[in-house]
Amino acid sequence: MADTQDPTGRPDRSGLVAALGAYVLWGTFPAFWPLLAPAGSVEILAHRIAWTLVGMAVVLGVARGWSQLRGLSWRTWLTIMAASVLITINWGVYIWGVTHGRVVESALGYYVNPLVSVVLAVAVLGERLRRAQWVAVGIAALAVAVLWAGTGALPWIALVLAASFGIYGLLKKRVPVAPAAGLTAEAFLLGPIAIGYLVWLQATGVGTFGDGTVHSLLLVAAGPVTAIPLLLFAFGAKRLPLATLGLLQYVNPTLQFAWGVLVDHEPMPPARWIGFGLVWVALLVFAGEGWWARHTRVRPTAPAQPTRSTV
Template identity: 55%
Template sequence: MTVGGAAPELDRRGVGLGIAAHLAWGLFPAFWPLLDPAGPVEVLAHRIVWTMVLMAGVLTLLRGWGALRALSGRGWLTVAAAAAFITVNWGVFIYGVSIERVVDIALGYYMSPLVSVLLGVLVLRERPDRAQVVALGIAALAVVVISVGSGSPPWLGLALAASFGVYGLLKKKVALPATASLTGEGLVVGPVALAFVLFLQATGQGTFTSLGGFHVAMMVLAGPVTALPLLLYGAAARLIPLTTLGTLMYLTPTMQFLWGVLVNGEAMPVSRWVGFGLVWIALAIFTVDLVRATRVRPERELVPTPEPGTR
């Protein structure tokens, strides 16, 4: 509650939960190589299967199945479409880590908020304000600079940003709690992923049971590693304002960027530094605009981006 016009004090527990969620997502590039020598598609299938199993258990404990049972046929179609796009997003992410293109992954998630604004304009016919137009223009220039410098567009980063942006757009169409939403998406793609895992095992192409207990444990951990940050983020979202969550969001791609440059030693020619610099400027403009909008409009009128824990 505000007293005498003063801003309310931030909930430290909420901030801590938000930071913990984003730190976990930022460390994702360190986790997926632990599943080697499983290929990206096998890793993706196990991630989907074990996330589905875990979230089904969580939803049972929370007694949240009623939300899915009440979902209409049209709602399930939207959930299925969202599941398809998040599957693409997860797959591109895992593939990017496997070929040590973590800097491109970071670029994609830096650009995600701006892509969400662009989709709002193109699909929802929203009218962007001047700051958002400037931010989008600078981001577009960044893509051009990086493309010219490398000889091709940053397809991996663009695919991540686009798939996550469309996923967020679809999530806004269905009012489901985060746990029910992720469980529903798992129920859509989980059976396909499970069938693929069983096929790999039956034909001797799978690695799940052939490399010892550590490998089995790492594959199963793909579920909790995916779900835990989402649950932390969901708890944080109930305790702190949207603008605070939006600011914390940049922790994840920053950690990924540092991992790619400092740990993987990925190349950063001048053109890429300039391109990333332009993206950072665009995000600074976007964030300042979001803070100003929050001061004018109540928090409830501002729609947050989807939980990045779905990455």
């Protein structure tokens, strides 16, 4: 699909609405996944994969996009497999976090993700960071240390979410297919495992599918709830400047953070506020450096590439 961004760099209104809609939907995920109780985290994850496969297969069929998956090399399929494992880890940890009162820590993972992505770009791709970008990364590392020391526990959910999605993003750059086709391929590889697990749960009487019409419909809804924001993001990303996407990506963790504090009333001791404050400072430094580089015609060496959130 051709890039349809306004040549003047001004955000396209339809693209802005679509991208903002995607980030808002991702930001409201903490309200959805707990609704699937009494299903456990693994069962919810399996339903999410299975129904995403069904939904994306229909979408790809209507869009006549199956041809994108024909003729891919075995190396590409191995990359897709690795990406599918990482996104499964990301989804599974996120679902566990938001269903076990860890929404704030989950939000932290998506705040930190852009900074983790540039560190991976340095470590894996050999790119170089500008001084201000290193400062931002250092502040973020200090934030993690403060959270660890102040709460007595490493924020492992945030770190796993940020690392898994960061590496996932690197792998996705090597897959020469559109986002919808890529997600379908990932679900295609994982779907049989997820479906087999769900069949086993139902056969042993442990599965919750069928325990009431509303509950079953909510489990099925895990598919479109996953696919719709991804499709909105793909539409918006083609029509918006990278800088606009870079700002919009923080809508998601901000909404999650607000939900965790204001709705779930998760504890926010001083150390946690300080840690989050340092993360926000790091992001301001990082975003400010990017703005300065663009407006002084100096290209950042390792910009944070906003990719779709996969919560």
